[in-house]
Amino acid sequence: MSTTSSTARLIHYNGRPTKRNQVLASLVISLGPFAAGMGKGYSSPALASLETSVLPDGLRVTPQEASWILAISLLGALVGDVVGGVAMNQGRKRLLQCSSLPFALVWLLTVFANHVAMILVSSFIGGVCSAVILLTSHIYVSEDCPPLKPSSIIPPSFLPEDCPPLKPSSIIPPSFLPEDCPPLKPSSIPPPSFLPEIASPEIRGRLCSLSKITSNLGMLTCYILGYFMGWRQLALVSAAFPLILFMLVMWLPETPSFLLFRGDEEDAEESLQWLRGEEAFVQGELEELKISVSVNRRFKPRSFTDIFWDQTLRRSTLITCSLVFFQKFTGAFVLNSDAVRVFSKTFFLLDAHLVAIVHASLQLASSLACGLFIDRLGRVPLLKTGMLVVSLALFLLGSHIYFTVDRDSPAKTSSEILPLVCVIVFTVAYSGSIGPLTSLLISELFPLEFRGRGGALATGIGHACGFIVVKTFLDFELLLCLSGTFWTYAAISLGGAIFVSVAVPETKGRSLDDIQRDMEKSTW
Structure with a gap:
């Protein structure tokens, strides 16, 4: 020029x-x-x-x-x-x-x-x-x-x-x-x-x-x-x-x-x-x-093999991949991709299609509102609370299905307020905490020089876990009934809350350097 x-x-x-x-x-x-x-x-x-x-x-x-x-x-x-x-x-x-x-x-x-x-x-x-x-x-x-x-x-x-x-x-x-x-x-x-x-x-x-x-x-x-x-x-x-x-x-x-x-x-x-x-x-x-x-031309990212030798990198990988595992095994992807069929087995008075529309609407609203609370409440408290609420909602939903649907009770057509409330609470808790916060923590916990590969690794594990959850949902339903399947997801979500309390560091308002220094001080 x-x-x-x-x-x-x-x-x-x-x-x-x-x-x-x-x-x-x-x-x-x-x-x-x-x-x-x-x-x-x-x-x-x-x-x-x-x-x-x-x-x-x-x-x-x-x-x-x-x-x-x-x-x-x-x-x-x-x-x-x-x-x-x-x-x-x-x-x-x-x-x-x-x-x-x-x-x-x-x-x-x-x-x-x-x-x-x-x-x-x-x-x-x-x-x-x-x-x-x-x-x-x-x-x-x-x-x-x-x-x-x-x-x-x-x-x-x-x-x-x-x-x-x-x-x-x-x-x-x-x-x-x-x-x-x-x-x-x-x-x-x-x-x-x-x-x-x-x-x-x-x-x-x-x-x-x-x-x-x-x-x-x-x-x-x-x-x-x-x-x-x-x-x-x-x-x-x-x-x-x-x-x-x-x-x-x-x-x-x-x-x-x-x-x-x-x-x-x-x-x-x-x-x-x-x-x-x-x-x-x-x-x-x-x-x-x-x-x-x-x-950027001079910037050399680290390789996947460094996970085995670098303690800080290994901890970041274990935390983020574990979060992805707990995120997928809440069963949220099953409800998103197969909502009508799942709800048709749960609701007999309400139209399953309409319940699915309510579920998707709440998911959209919760994702919009999540940004208002992330920087006020912090990642760990919000994520832990979300896991606990999701676990409780799944447990109550599974209990309702056990005492009505699985036992073919006449009461299954009497009231559907409890399962509807459980679905609403589950959707709001997941979309307002577990869903977006898992992605955010992946970007914050990985060291800069491994963030690209680390994000790809976590995403790949997420898709693999999603595949397992979706493919085994029917098998779990045949083996444990629908109630047992939801109880299993509830137990995993409870384990996720414990894991967050013990292993996940708080990153609210902290620089990436501070986060990495704390990760380096860890003994595991």
């Missing part, structure tokens, strides 16, 4: 940045989590009708086949995490397009399915596409938000020798740091792009939260539509959203960070200019992004 052109840009773009295009891009990208949420919610109303209907070739979907349809999507999600991580260097925009179009085609395969094998294939591929879309959309939004705050500027002593010289206007004096900021050590300061907890401006948190909100909204939408539609019509409607995502993403720019990493500075500047507004001055931020990319 010529000096004249650069000067012209500097003179023209002298206004304040706007958030309009950032919000617009985030809303477009949020169609991805919404489509993934539709996929998660589809199985609940669809399987309820598939088990009672006959497909065109005369084959009926049995309960075991239905459990495989649910479980195989989680195996697909496990594969999707690996595929998404490997293919991320092809570009965020391209990866979104390459996963959204097959996702739409998979729904069409479901629409025209005339054999269980076709549904199994579509469920597996849908799980792959859904995982890739969720991963890529989160990264796209986080990279499109401003990368630095004053307190996150890297001291020059940490920068590699080949970094471009910093302009005086981009250096933030120590007086801008908060009073409670710990002393900065060059050896411990990570690159800005690895600092979502410290370097994120206020808009990033709100935009990144769209992913979880729209995912829950997608699931609720599928529950509502499933009340009025058959499984084929519902699949056809679900195909529209990844197709719309594919078309709209074509008009979005690639993220500036990826373009700089690829060495395309001119396109990176144009992308950043579009995101900040045509009147915004972006040269300073562009230089900061260049520094970030340069440092």
Whole structure:
């Protein structure tokens, strides 16, 4: 780029940045989590009708086949995490397009399915596409938000020798740091792009939260539509959203960070200019992004084998993976993906579809409200309370089923207030604590240099545990009855509360350095 052109840009773009295009891009990208949420919610109303209907070739979907349809999507999600991580260097925009179009085609395969094998294939591929879309959309939004705050500027002593010289206007004096900021050590300061907890401006948190909100909204939408539609019509409607995502993403720019990493500075500047507004001055931020990319090239993450040799890393891995285990074995995923069938065995006066809609609505509301309490109450008290409340709700629900449904008591049709209250309490407690806090603690407890691999490991274990929970639910029901299954989940949740009390450190209001120092002091 010529000096004249650069000067012209500097003179023209002298206004304040706007958030309009950032919000617009985030809303477009949020169609991805919404489509993934539709996929998660589809199985609940669809399987309820598939088990009672006959497909065109005369084959009926049995309960075991239905459990495989649910479980195989989680195996697909496990594969999707690996595929998404490997293919991320092809570009965020391209990866979104390459996963959204097959996702739409998979729904069409479901629409025209005339054999269980076709549904199994579509469920597996849908799980792959859904995982890739969720991963890529989160990264796209986080990279499109401003990368630095004053307190996150890297001291020059940490920068590699080949970094471009910093302009005086981009250096933030120590007086801008908060009073409670710990002393900065060059050896411990990570690159800005690895600092979502410290370097994120206020808009990033709100935009990144769209992913979880729209995912829950997608699931609720599928529950509502499933009340009025058959499984084929519902699949056809679900195909529209990844197709719309594919078309709209074509008009979005690639993220500036990826373009700089690829060495395309001119396109990176144009992308950043579009995101900040045509009147915004972006040269300073562009230089900061260049520094970030340069440092990231030198940043060497740790390997999985370090878990066996590093005590701190081993403890972080054990805590986070245990939290994921307890999260999945509350049975929440079974209620989300198979709500109608489960509730039809519990409620006889109330419509199971309507109870499922109430469940999804409360889940969405609780996920919205969770952010109001996390930083007030702390992670450990909120997580422990959530585990205890979930355990109590599951125990009472199992007891109600034992004394009414399992014993075929005439009282099972007399009152359904208790099971409805149990479902409501379970949903609020899980969605307001266990669900979001587990993901948050994964990002806080892993050391920076292992956070990417650690998060992938915990996610993979989560999908594996989810597969086991879904696939064994029917077996547990046949062996222990539905009441015994819920009692088992209640006991595991109680064990989770004890584990949180004993092993999980409090991270509220603490820097990552403080958290890691405490992890290093542990004797196990």
